[in-house]
Every structure is written in structure tokens, then in C-alpha cells.
Amino acid sequence: MLGKVFQKALEAFAVGDAMGMPTEFMSLEEIRRKFGVIDTLLDASVSPIHSNLKRGQVTDDTEQILYLIESFHKVGKVSVEATVEALCRWIEETNADKKGYIGPSSLKALKKIQEGCDPRDAGKGGTTCGAAMRILAAALCAKQGDVEMLKEFIWSATIPTHNTNIAMEAAMALGFGYHFAALGKTFDEIISAMVQGANIGREMADSSFVGASTGERIRFALEKIKSIKSHEKLLDFVYKVIGTTMESNEVVPAAVAIFAYAKDDVWLAIRLGASVGGDTDTIAAIAGALSSLYAKSHNVPDDIVKYVSRVNQIDFAKYGRMLYEMFKL
Numbered sequence: 224m225l226g227k228v229f230q231k232a233l234e235a236f237a238v239g240d241a242m243g244m245p246t247e248f249m250s251l252e253e254i255r256r257k258f259g260v261i262d263t264l265l266d267a268s269v270s271p272i273h274s275n276l277k278r279g280q281v282t283d284d285t286e287q288i289l290y291l292i293e294s295f296h297k298v299g300k301v302s303v304e305a306t307v308e309a310l311c312r313w314i315e316e317t318n319a320d321k322k323g324y325i326g327p328s329s330l331k332a333l334k335k336i337q338e339g340c341d342p343r344d345a346g347k348g349g350t351t352c353g354a355a356m357r358i359l360a361a362a363l364c365a366k367q368g369d370v371e372m373l374k375e376f377i378w379s380a381t382i383p384t385h386n387t388n389i390a391m392e393a394a395m396a397l398g399f400g401y402h403f404a405a406l407g408k409t410f411d412e413i414i415s416a417m418v419q420g421a422n423i424g425r426e427m428a429d430s431s432f433v434g435a436s437t438g439e440r441i442r443f444a445l446e447k448i449k450s451i452k453s454h455e456k457l458l459d460f461v462y463k464v465i466g467t468t469m470e471s472n473e474v475v476p477a478a479v480a481i482f483a484y485a486k487d488d489v490w491l492a493i494r495l496g497a498s499v500g501g502d503t504d505t506i507a508a509i510a511g512a513l514s515s516l517y518a519k520s521h522n523v524p525d526d527i528v529k530y531v532s533r534v535n536q537i538d539f540a541k542y543g544r545m546l547y548e549m550f551k552l
Contacts, residue, residue, distance in 0.1 A: 225550060228405065228519050229363055230543025234528050235489050235515035236288065236359060237539070239507035240281045241531045242497040245270040247282075251462040251500035260454055261497045264527060273324065279527075279534040282324040284356045284508050286317055289542060291360035291380065296545040301361045301376035303342050307383050311337060326353040326469065332384040346386035347430035352474040354385035354394040356505045359512055362398035363405060364549040373402050377420075378427055385471070388425050389434040393471035395424025396437050397509065400479070404516035405550070410486065413517065417441055417479065440465060440476035448483050457484050458499050467501025474502050478509035485510065487518035 245265040246254050258265070267276040276282075287310065294309035295301050310333055319325040328349030335345040361380035365373040377398040381391055399420025404413050421438030444465055451457050461480050466473035478496065485492035492514040496507025515521040532539060 224547070225405070226540075226543045226547035228516065228543075229546040229550070230539045231520050232359070232363075232405075232512045232515040233288070233542055233546075234532075234539050235493065235511035235521045235523060236508045237281050237285045237535070237537060238523050238527055238531050239493040239496055239509070239511035240284045240504045241279045241535075242493055243503035243505070243507035244273050244276060244280065244282055246497055246500070246503045248272060248502070249500055251458060251467075251498075254498050254500055254503075255455075255458075258498070260458075260494055262494055264530065275322070276324075277534055279531050281531065281535050281537075282504050283319055283326065283329075283353075284505050285535070285537075286319070287313055287357040288360045289537065291357060292364070292542050292545050295360060295364045296549060299549075301364050301379050303379045303383060306380045307333075307336055307342055310383065326351050326356075328390075329353040329384045336383060342383040343386060343429060346382050346384045346390075348387070349385035350387050350389040350432055350434065350471060351385070351469045352390075352393065352471040352502065352505055354381040354390050355397050355471050355475050356509065358394045358398045359401055360546075362401040363546045365402060367402075367406060367550050373398065374423060374427075377424070382428070386428050387430045387432050388428045389432050389437075390471045391428040392421045392424040393437040393475040395427070396421035396441065397475050397479075399423075400513060401516060404513060407519070410483075410517065413513075414441070414445060414479075414483075434470075435472050437472045437475050440472060441479050444476050444480040445483050448480060451484065454495060457481070458495060462500050467499055467503070467506060469502050469505075474505050475509070477501075478506045478513065481506065481510040482513040482517070485514055487514060489514040489518055489521035490523050493523065 290313040332345040400417040403416035492510040
């Protein structure tokens with residue numbers, strides 16, 4: 224049942240977020256020297272920026288998705304208004320800005336919206352990965368196979384904070400990938416959908432910036448990965464060539480590259496994402512969710528899923544059902 228598939232994808236996303244949280248913005252070299260390829264939930268005390276959090280705690284990546292699912296499910300669709308309501312409620316209820324893990328583009332845009340700015344204008348400077356990281360919610364709320372609805376939903380969930388060609392291309396590419404993976408498409412069909420989404424998204428935003436194409440970076444990465452045979456070389460390539468900063472046109476191609484290498488080995492995708500350096504929580508979360516949707520399940524150790532669920536008090540089954548009820552409409 225797809226509800227279970229969606230539950231497993233959310234579990235993989237949250238575990239990736241929690242696994243990558245302690246290493247976020249460490250360099251690849253530092254992670255490799257201290258931990259190797261990470262295979263457990265590290266204590267947050269090792270983190271240069273999240274030492275105030277608990278072991279296994281998720282960040283804005285997962286929290287935003289859950290708030291968005293609730294809001295979208297309540298109104299029966301994805302809209303700009305529902306996105307703004309969910310994100311503003313999230314900030315107020317979680318004290319996200321005080322915890323130090325809300326992205327700079329999202330924080331700036333949401334403050335503008337709270338001061339009365341039109342959501343379409345508030346996000347015109349956002350090129351970072353804040354929209355892409357939360358786009359799983361919108362992509363799986365779209366009616367299965369309805370591409371026009373999918374485009375509308377991804378656009379609506381993106382523009383309040385990231386209404387730029389750079390961010391929209393990345394969010395649309397990833398959203399298409401998630402959706403077509405949920406439809407049970409082959410790996411090649413999923414990648415083709417991502418490139419299609421990237422081409423669409425590049426033209427849909429109201430603000431244009433100079434920047435590399437997510438779609439082209441995905442194509443380049445997949446060609447190079449064909450000759451990569453080791454975890455170490457894969458991480459070197461992603462970190463040194465694709466890039467792992469907060470920019471959406473690095474985070475999404477980096478996560479897709481890891482997914483392409485790990486395929487249906489969800490646990491490997493998460494471990495590599497958490498070990499790559501840079502924006503590790505987001506990369507591990509996205510790679511894990513993509514791999515899980517592709518595999519229709521995951522191989523993450525049960526004790527780790529249960530630990531993340533307990534620490535963050537997340538009922539993954541409930542949110543999986545909500546997504547399925549939207550997806551099957």
C-alpha cells in the first residue's frame with residue numbers, strides 16, 4: 224500500500240536529517256578523519272553548529288515537511304496560503320530561529336511576509352535549498368500522475384521563500400523525481416522526470432539569478448558516476464566537483480548523485496549523505512527519501528528509526544496516511 228511506502232520515505236528522510244545534523248558544515252576531510260563513513264546517530268555535541276540539539280533530533284528539513292503535510296491535508300490541496308500558514312506556525316511553535324537551524328532565505332522571506340509583504344515578492348532573493356528540502360510534502364500531495372497539478376503544487380510550496388529561477392529549478396526537479404519514484408517508475412524514468420522538472424522550473428520563477436543549472440549538473444553527475452566504484456571516490460566527486468553548500472543547485476544534484484550511486488540501498492544513501500560534508504542533513508534526507516521511494520521501503524535499522532521517532536515524537540504512519548489520502552484523490 225502506498226501509505227506504507229510514504230511512511231517509509233518519511234522515516235528515511237527524518238533519519239537522514241538526524242544522521243546528518245551533527246556533521247552539518249564539517250568538511251569532508253574532517254568527517255573522514257573523525258568518523259569515516261558514518262553508520263550511527265552521532266551525539267550532537269560533536270557538531271560545530273548544533274551542539275544545543277539532542278542525539279537523533281531532526282532539524283527544519285523534517286519539521287517543515289510535517290507542518291506542511293498537516294496544512295495541505297487540512298485544506299485538501301497545496302497553495303501559497305497553506306504553505307505560508309504552515310511555515311509561520313512552524314516558526315512560532317518550534318522557536319526555529321532560536322534553535323539556529325532555519326535557513327537564511329526562509330527566515331528573511333517569512334519575516335517579510337509576517338510584516339505584510341506579498342509572498343510572491345518575499346521570496347525573490349532565495350536561491351538556497353530551503354524550498355527543495357521541504358518539497359517532498361508538495362510532490363506527494365499531488366494527485367498521482369497529474370503533471371499539471373504537480374507543477375502547481377511545487378510552485379505554490381516554493382515561491383513564498385524561494386521565488387527564483389535557481390531555487391525553482393531545483394525544487395521542481397526534485398519534486399518530479401519524488402513523484403515519479405512514488406509512481407513506481409524505473410531509475411531512468413525518474414531521472415528523466417527530474418530533468419523535465421528542472422527545465423520547467425527554470426522558467427517559472429518571478430526572479431532570475433545567474434547560476435548553474437540543477438538539471439545539467441544532474442546529467443553531468445550521473446555520467447561521471449558510471450565509472451565510480453568506491454564510496455570514497457563518490458564522496459570526493461560530490462564534495463569537490465558538484466558541491467555541498469546550502470545552494471539549491473548544489474544540494475539537489477549532490478543528493479541525486481548519492482541516490483544514483485546507492486540506488487535502492489537506502490541506508491547506504493543516508494550514510495553517504497551524512498558523511499559527504501557541507502549541508503549533510505539535507506543531502507542525507509533527500510538521498511534517503513529518493514532511495515526509499517525507489518525501493519518502496521527501506522533497510523534502515525529498526526532501532527534507529529524508533530529512536531528518531533521517539534526523540535522527535537513523530538508518528539510516521541499518521542503522516543504517511545495523510546500523504547496517501549492526497550495522492551490517491
